[in-house]
Amino acid sequence: MILVIADDLTGAAEIAGIGLRYGLKVRVCTEIIQEVTEDLLVISADTRSLTENQAVAKVEYLIKSSQQYKPSLIYKKIDSVLRGHVLAEIKAIQQVFSKKNCLIIPTNPSMGRKIQDGKYYVGDKLAHETAFAHDPEFPIQDSEVINMLRAKPTDQVRVLAQPILPLQGIIIAEVAQKEDLTKWASQWAKIDLLVGGAEFFASILSNLGYNLVEKIFSPQQTALDCLYVSGTTFSDSVEKIQNHARHKGGVCYLPHELVRQPIDSEEFNQSLNRWESEIIQCFSQHKVVIIAVKKQLDTTQITPAELAKLMAKVVKKVLNQVHLAEILIEGGATSAAILAEIPLQNFLPTEEFAQGVIRMQSLERPSTYLTLKPGSYAWPQAVTYAQL
Template sequence: MIAVIADDLTGAVEIAGIGLRYGLTVEVVTTVGQNTNVDLLVVATDTRSMPEQEAVATMTEITARLKALNPELLFKKTDSVLRGHVLAELNAHADVMRFKKTLLVPANPALKRTITDGQYFIKGLPIHLSNFAHDPDFPVSQSEIHSLLRCDKGEIAINTTDDNLPATGIIVGECAEASDLKKWAQKADRQTLLAGGSGFFAALLEAAGFLSKVNGTFAILEEPTLLVSGTTFEESREFIRNIKNSGTRVSYMPLHIVDLENPGENLLDNWADEIAALLTTQKKAVIAIAGIATAATNLREKTAAVVEKVFEKTSVKELLIEGGATASAIIKQLNLTRFTPVDELSTGVVRMKATAQEDLFLTLKPGSYNWPVMVWDK
C-alpha cells in the first residue's frame, strides 16, 4: 500500500486522481483506521488552515497511525507553491518515521510552476506577481524559496538534479521541466521522506513501474447539482460570473450574513431557502462570495452551515466545491469522512462517491485550477 498525507482536501483529491490515472484502487479518508485494502490510501487533513502547533500535532498523530499500517511508501503532499506550515510538518513526519533526510519537490512544470536558481515562477513570472500574492491565508510577497518557506537560508538546502544530496536535513529540489521530476524520482530511496506536488508523485509512480492511462474522463453529472465556490482566484470568479450571465442563478452570500460574526439561524435558513428553490426549479445552483475582504475562516463556516441546511431542504446529487479549506469545512459539517474516487475529470479535478451517502457525488478542485467544460456545459 502507498500512503499519502495531504495538508488540504483538494490536494489529497488531486493525488487520488493520479492514483486512478495509474490504475490504482484508491480511497480518500479524513481519519486513519486499521482496515484498508486499497493500493493508495490518501489522508486528507485541513492543517493548512490550522495554527502551526495544532497542525504539527495533527500530522504527528496521523503519521504514527500510518506507520503502524507499514506502507511501502509514505508521501507527503504539500501545496505546490508552498503555502501552509510546510517545514514544521515535514519535520514532524520525519521524526515519527525516523528519517534523517527529506526531499521536497513542489514544482510542477506541466502546470507551468517551476523553481530555478532558488526562485519560484508561475508561467515564467516570479510567483509574487501572480494571484498567489492575494491569498487570504498565505499571501506571497517574494519569489525566493526561503521566503516562501519562511526560513533562514541555513535551514534548508536547495539543489539541482546534478547535485549530490546532503545526508541530512530538508532538500528542496529545483525543477524547470518534466524531465527534472523523473530525475528526482530516481534519487528516491526508502530512507528519505518524499514530499512535494502532484507532478513529483506521478513521477514516483512511473519510476516504480506504473503506467498512466489517458488523463480525463467523460462523465455525465447528475442533477440537482450544487456548485460552491470558496476561492479568491480571479479566474474562478470570472467563471462564476459567466455562469450567472448564461442564465443560471448564482446565490451570493447576503451582505448581512457576511457582516455578522454569528448570523442567526433564521438568516441562514432564508438563504438556504433561496438556494433550495433554485435547485428545485433550475436543477443547478451556485453558491459564491462576492469580493469582500473579511475573515476567511468565518466565511467558510457560514458557507458550510448553509450547505448543510440546503441538504436538509432538498435533494443534491452532485456537490462541486472549489477551494480546499471550504471543502474541508463543508464535508465536516455534513459528517463525511470517507470517499471512493471514480473519475479524474481533468488534472486536479476528481469526482468521488461519498461512502456514507450513496446517492451523493462530490467533485473537488483547487481554487487555482480550472473546471473542465463538462462540469457546467449548459
C-alpha cells in the first residue's frame, strides 16, 4: 500500500485522481482510519491553514499513526508553488524516520509550472508576478525557490539541475519539462523521502510499473440539485461568477454583515439564517446554485480560515434542508472547512475529470458526490455543472 500525506484537501484529491489514472483502488480521508484495503491511501492533513507548530504536530501524529498500515512507499504531497509550511513538515518527517535525504519536485510542467536557474516560473512569468502574489495566507513575494521555502543556510537545501550521486541533504530539482521529471523520478529508490506535486507522483507510479488506464466518466444528472461553492479569490473564477450572476442569476453571495459580526452571536445567526433561506429559495428557480465571495467584500477584518468557516456553516445548513446530489467546491481551505463542519471524513474517488479536478463519493452520505479542485485550476468541460 502507498501512503500519501497531503497538506490540503484539494491536493489530496489531486493525488487520488492520479491513482485512479493508473488503475489503483484509492481511499481519501481526513483522519486516521482503522482498516485500509485500497492500494493507495491519501490523508489530507489540512496543515496549510494551521500555524507552523500546529502543522508540525499534525504531520508527526499522522506519520506515526499511519505506520499501522505498513506502507511500502510514503509520499509527502505539497503545494505546486510551495505555499504552506513545506520545510518544517519535511523536517518533522525526517526526524520521525531518521531519513537523511529528501527530493522535492513541486512543479507540474504540463501546466506551465517549472523551476529554472533556481527560480520558479508560472508560464513565462516569475511566480511573484502572478496572482500567487496576492494569496491571502502565503503570498509569493520572491521567486527564488530557496526563499520560497524560507530556507536558512543551516537547512542545507540545494537546487540541482541534474541528479548528482550520492544525493544528500534536501534537494530541490529543476524541472521545466516532462523529460526532466522522468529523469529525476528514475532516482526514486535512492531517496529516503519523496516530496512534491502531482506530476512527480505520477512519474513515480510509472517507475513502479503501473500503467495508465482508460478514463470512464459517469454521466452527470443535470436534473438534480447541485451546490457550487467558490471560496477562491483567484480573479478568473471571481469574474466568471460575477458575469454569471449578472446574466443568469443563481448566485448567492456571502452577506457583508457576516464578516463583521462575532461568530455564533445572535446577530450572526440571524444573518446566517437569512443567507440560508436565500440559497434554498434560489433552488426553486435554479438546479445549480452558486455561493461565493464578492470581489468588493472587505475581508481585512477576517482571516481566510474564518471566511472558509462561514461558507462551511451555511453549506451544512443547506444540506440539512435540500438533498444535494452534487457539491462542487473550489479552494482547498474551503473544502476542508466544509467537510469538517458537516462532518465528512471518508471518500472513494470515482472520476478524474482533469488533473486536480476529482469527483468523490462520501462514504458517510453515499448519495452525495463532491467534486473538488484547487482555486487556481480551471474547471474542465467534463464538469457540466461548473460551466459558467
